[in-house]
Amino acid sequence: MLEVIQYTIGMSNGFFLRSGEAVIAVDSGGEMGEAPFLDVCEKHGIDPRGIRLLVVTHGHVDHFVNMGPMKAVTGAPLLCHRLAAPFLREGLRPVVFGRNELGKAIMERQAIEGDPIPFVPRVEPDIEFMGTYDLAPWGIDGKIIETPGHSKCSTAVILPTGEAIVGDTIAQPHGASKVTLAFLTDTEGSDDVLFDSVERILSAAHTIYSGHGGPFTREEVMEALMEEKARLGKA
Numbered sequence: 001m002l003e004v005i006q007y008t009i010g011m012s013n014g015f016f017l018r019s020g021e022a023v024i025a026v027d028s029g030g031e032m033g034e035a036p037f038l039d040v041c042e043k044h045g046i047d048p049r050g051i052r053l054l055v056v057t058h059g060h061v062d063h064f065v066n067m068g069p070m071k072a073v074t075g076a077p078l079l080c081h082r083l084a085a086p087f088l089r090e091g092l093r094p095v096v097f098g099r100n101e102l103g104k105a106i107m108e109r110q111a112i113e114g115d116p117i118p119f120v121p122r123v124e125p126d127i128e129f130m131g132t133y134d135l136a137p138w139g140i141d142g143k144i145i146e147t148p149g150h151s152k153c154s155t156a157v158i159l160p161t162g163e164a165i166v167g168d169t170i171a172q173p174h175g176a177s178k179v180t181l182a183f184l185t186d187t188e189g190s191d192d193v194l195f196d197s198v199e200r201i202l203s204a205a206h207t208i209y210s211g212h213g214g215p216f217t218r219e220e221v222m223e224a225l226m227e228e229k230a231r232l233g234k235a
């Protein structure tokens with residue numbers, strides 16, 4: 001049986017995919033330190049040394065901030081998209097802007113309050129991919145696909161159970177009343193690219209796990225997509 005286990009550390013969610021003896025970790029939660037990671041492992045009955053692979057959905061610090069300690073504790077290789085790799089390797093913060101009113105409000109608040117994670121640690125990716133990546137060799141029946149829109153390096157883990165882990169392509173930020181499509185982006189005019197990514201996720205998944213909030217149903221995300229298309233006159 002393939003299981004998705006969601007946990008939250010700080011501002012972000014992290015995940016375990018477990019199938020029999022095989023365990024993969026996806027994203028890191030939003031705080032750095034071995035202790036919070038070991039706590040969630042213990043809570044879910046996972047032996048950290050048994051984790052076979054670490055996956056980062058995209059190159060934003062709130063998704064990889066704890067990958068250094070996770071590499072040290074698990075001994076597992078770290079996988080990310082080739083376009084995400086420089087952010088991890090060099091500890092870069094991406095240039096992002098609000099794609100809609102919510103995103104603009106969040107960026108304005110950050111300009112006043114400062115970044116919620118004030119530093120970007122460096123961590124070395126071991127495996128980089130482009131296109132589609134098959135997780136089967138790691139014991140998990142699933143694949144990673146490219147889903148640009150929130151960032152050029154955004155990806156989603158798609159499972160044959162109809163579940164998906166989508167990073168920030170679909171999210172409910174703290175304080176928001178419901179799920180929304182990515183409210184931040186690194187690419188001007190990327191709405192259509194984002195919509196296409198969301199549609200491909202929805203064609204494969206009925207349950208959508210996100211970096212923030214969730215999980216969401218296909219119906220909830222479909223409604224958010226329709227609202228966004230209507231707002232931009234693309235319905």
Ligand SMILES: [Zn+2]
Pocket residue numbers: 058060150168
């Ligand atoms: Zn992000």
